[in-house]
Amino acid sequence: MSPAPRLRAATLGDGPVLLDWRNDPLTRAASLDPRPIGRGAHLSWFAAALADPARQILIAELAGDPAGMVRFDLEKARGGPCTVWVSIMLAPRARGFGHGGPILAAAMPACRFRGKPLRARIRRGNAASLSLFRAAGFEAGPDDGTDILTLTKEPTMTETSKYDAIIDEIEAVRSRNNKNWMDILRLAFRHSPQDAAAILREIYKEDKAISDLAAKLTE
Numbered sequence: 001m002s003p004a005p006r007l008r009a010a011t012l013g014d015g016p017v018l019l020d021w022r023n024d025p026l027t028r029a030a031s032l033d034p035r036p037i038g039r040g041a042h043l044s045w046f047a048a049a050l051a052d053p054a055r056q057i058l059i060a061e062l063a064g065d066p067a068g069m070v071r072f073d074l075e076k077a078r079g080g081p082c083t084v085w086v087s088i089m090l091a092p093r094a095r096g097f098g099h100g101g102p103i104l105a106a107a108m109p110a111c112r113f114r115g116k117p118l119r120a121r122i123r124r125g126n127a128a129s130l131s132l133f134r135a136a137g138f139e140a141g142p143d144d145g146t147d148i149l150t151l152t153k154e155p156t157m158t159e160t161s162k163y164d165a166i167i168d169e170i171e172a173v174r175s176r177n178n179k180n181w182m183d184i185l186r187l188a189f190r191h192s193p194q195d196a197a198a199i200l201r202e203i204y205k206e207d208k209a210i211s212d213l214a215a216k217l218t219e
């Protein structure tokens with residue numbers, strides 16, 4: 001039986017080893033973009049990915065050694081539902097022993113983007129990957145005949161809190177409304193900059209009063 005994987009957040013120090021795994025011929029053949037990646041491009045992409053709140057990169061260790069990586073990328077559709085794209089990659093030496101299934105199964109509950117559909121894009125010929133995603137409850141959508149299949153795992157009722165869905169909706173409406181507020185501000189400054197500045201000063205004064213009151217709550 002394979003040892004249980006231990007998951008941890010990826011750190012900058014994982015960059016070089018992930019580059020080796022990514023440039024391995026089998027990984028490249030499975031990737032959506034099979035071209036080899038240069039060290040500089042990879043390390044700067046990796047640093048940005050670690051700092052990106054819409055990405056989560058987990059390293060799976062087996063018996064203390066890094067053996068795999070699972071990445072979750074949150075895609076925020078404007079005004080629509082979000083999707084979390086999942087990808088998995090094992091160290092070449094760790095492949096072929098059935099470690100992928102337990103690593104994926106351990107990673108999904110650790111995903112910090114909760115209550116959203118999980119999706120994976122997998123090449124039609126990648127039998128091992130298709131097998132492990134299917135075993136984890138992912139299902140293929142309609143087959144459009146292309147080389148890349150999209151498999152989806154819908155969140156369970158307990159994962160999708162009704163609060164998450166409402167908060168997502170509020171977030172989308174707020175971002176639309178923010179544009180309306182900025183349009184009003186542009187209009188006001190275009191036509192009457194002094195009056196607009198006076199009103200803005202008042203708004204900031206009141207906002208500061210709110211911040212001071214809020215600070216009292218956290219004392």
Ligand SMILES: CC(C)(COP(=O)(O)OP(=O)(O)OC[C@H]1O[C@@H](n2cnc3c(N)ncnc32)[C@H](O)[C@@H]1OP(=O)(O)O)[C@@H](O)C(=O)NCCC(=O)NCCS
Nearest residue numbers: 027030087088089090095096097098099100127128129131
């Ligand atoms: C995909 C990947 C994570 C799978 O790793 P793994 O768990 O070591 O894969 P295994 O070879 O143990 O196979 C996993 C399952 O697929 C099955 N499988 C493997 N090759 C198969 C084939 N040619 N036909 C049918 N089933 C196959 C295995 O029998 C196993 O099923 P089981 O768990 O029910 O026994 C690993 O190969 C990898 O990192 N590949 C490069 C990156 C990649 O392809 N990522 C996926 C894209 S999202």
